[in-house]
Amino acid sequence: MKFVYRLAFASLILFTACKKEKSWDVDVKEQNVKLAIHDISQDFFNDSIPLVTLRKNYPFFFDTNSDEIWEAQRRDKKEINIYTKSRKIFGNFDQLNNSLVPVFQRYQYYFPEYKIPTVYTYSSGLQNLNYPVMFSQQSGLLFIAMDAYLGTKEKLYDSIGVDRYLRANMELDRLPSQTVDAIANDIVTFSPRNQLFIDHILYEGKKLILQDALLADTPDEYKLGYSPEQIQWCIDNEGQIWNFFVEQNYVFSSDVSLKKRFLDLAPFSKFNNEIEQNSPGRIGAWVGLQIIRQYLRENPKVELKTLLEDMDAQKIFKDSKYKPALEGKSGTVYTTKTINGKDYHFVK
Template sequence: MKTFYSIAIVLILMLSSCKKERTWEVDASGVKVDLVIHDISKRFFNDSIPLDKLKKDYPFFFDNSSDSIWSAQRKDPFEVNIYNESVKQFGDFEKLNQELIPVFQKYKHYFPEYETPKVFTYSSGLQSLDYPVIYSAQDKLMFIAMDGFLGEKHKLYDSMRVEQYLRRNMYAERVPSAVVGAIAENIVTYSPRQQKFIDVILYEGKKLMLQDILLTDTPDEYKIGYTPQQMAWAVSNEGNIWNYFVEQNYVFSDDRTLEKRFINVAPFSKFNNEIEQNSPGRIGAWIGWQIIRKYLQENPEVKLQDLLLDMDSQKILQASKYKPEIDGASTTKYNTKKKEGVDELYHYAE
């Protein structure tokens, strides 16, 4: 089923998403954050700095490769070119610094137990495109691979045959969202023992909720990496997507292939029917995000830290009262026929 939206409708959707985000608006400008961005690669590709000093200053940056390999890499024209192209995007880091300071101010406001990390940028030689931001709350270190944000049309991505659906998020403006995503990976509770589909989508939803909290003025499509058209499709088909998950007995399923179909980054989500190529990837994560938003709306007394620690997915689902409309009708109509294996869901839906 194809759905087409005018620019006006897309703008309305964006405005409505901004309205949801206002509940997280706080004045954190008074929170002290000492953020200095250290460009490791600037020093790495400077021949006047001895390798031994670099290894002493940045021990976490070097593995057990021989000095001859590192010395050759410092002079490799391809590696140097990648770094130079990265610098064209980021310049002197002043803009990036100003974008990240408010993020870390809000982070420290809501999570004072975590210290502001030391932030290091580097050129990965196009080896960190899948995970361009790495953060360790324990070590208080964050690494940003600049070459993961060169712009979707950059020729270096042509050489690596990077798929278009990945490229649309590979530009410098996406760094704040990628930073929040890395933070979320650290502070949202994850349990390998609780991996039913509902557990997975709510885990993803909690991580996306942190985008709401730390990036209050950012449109939703930037947070999840959708185009405005994909966001419009997701909003329009929310009830149909949830109904599909219910009717296929997916909600409480422990089938791990569902993550590949509906959670992983992909050109589209795999419904195995005619609508799937109109859908954006990660639609399960998007549904989990809406459930968490609805849960917080219905339960405003819940503390943020408690939600991040709460692993009772069925309780969260039930307390959210999540029932998106299907083509204008309430999803309470989906339980007209009880299906084997979804007793808990039908009990919740009644």
């Protein structure tokens, strides 16, 4: 009996040890990806190129404004200054190409039936700062607003009152994460009939798990637009956050205000208590990511595409067995690396 007991105990230890983080370490050397990058604004601000030629070359870029309005914009000194600053950051696009090719190698690995997009950069005149990357798998196009990556301390952002909590993403090294976010917005399946809070947080979690899959050696801070302090706050308070959702009967609620309070871009999440201003915005998205990671630990054979297309949030939640302790470590195992004097969190 002692032998049977010990064997069972050893098996339990082995079973528990096997529930580790899903590995996204895949060999993409055979994925031959060459990106075509076109700078629309370089042509737009070149007044030697006729507007009729621009309309022909970039029909998707022009709306119904008159030619007079477009010609005035092409000569607007403020617009030209914004573009000049943007192009200085992006240079000859070598850094952009080098940061996006690995993303699309992994994209091609996991979704071989999808085509690699053509990349178009442009200056938005500081109009598209919140969502600077747009992607359409169907049309095969990826658009990047270069003026959204001028740096957190850029005075142009001061001049139009860009909130500090939004500026974490306004560095060029955050662009790959925002590119994957744009891809996720296009390819991760969501049904408008699924309007429970758990539906929304797991939808956000699935979009974020795509970043785990497509981004190698990228900290969670970049994936969520957080600072190291905000990620650490989430880790330290995961159990308390989830307990709050459970006690308030939010998990299976259809209350539409919950999305605004816990999933929309904001300086902090709206707990309506004394802790909320210590929290980052979109805390529900971070919780959704932890549930999806736990689900994959429990169900390691589930393929990425299958997960992204699975709209049964309640089944995913049940099969994740997600129940973080009120006190203790997050289910996700992190290691830290120092970047510019701060410790960033990387999933092991």
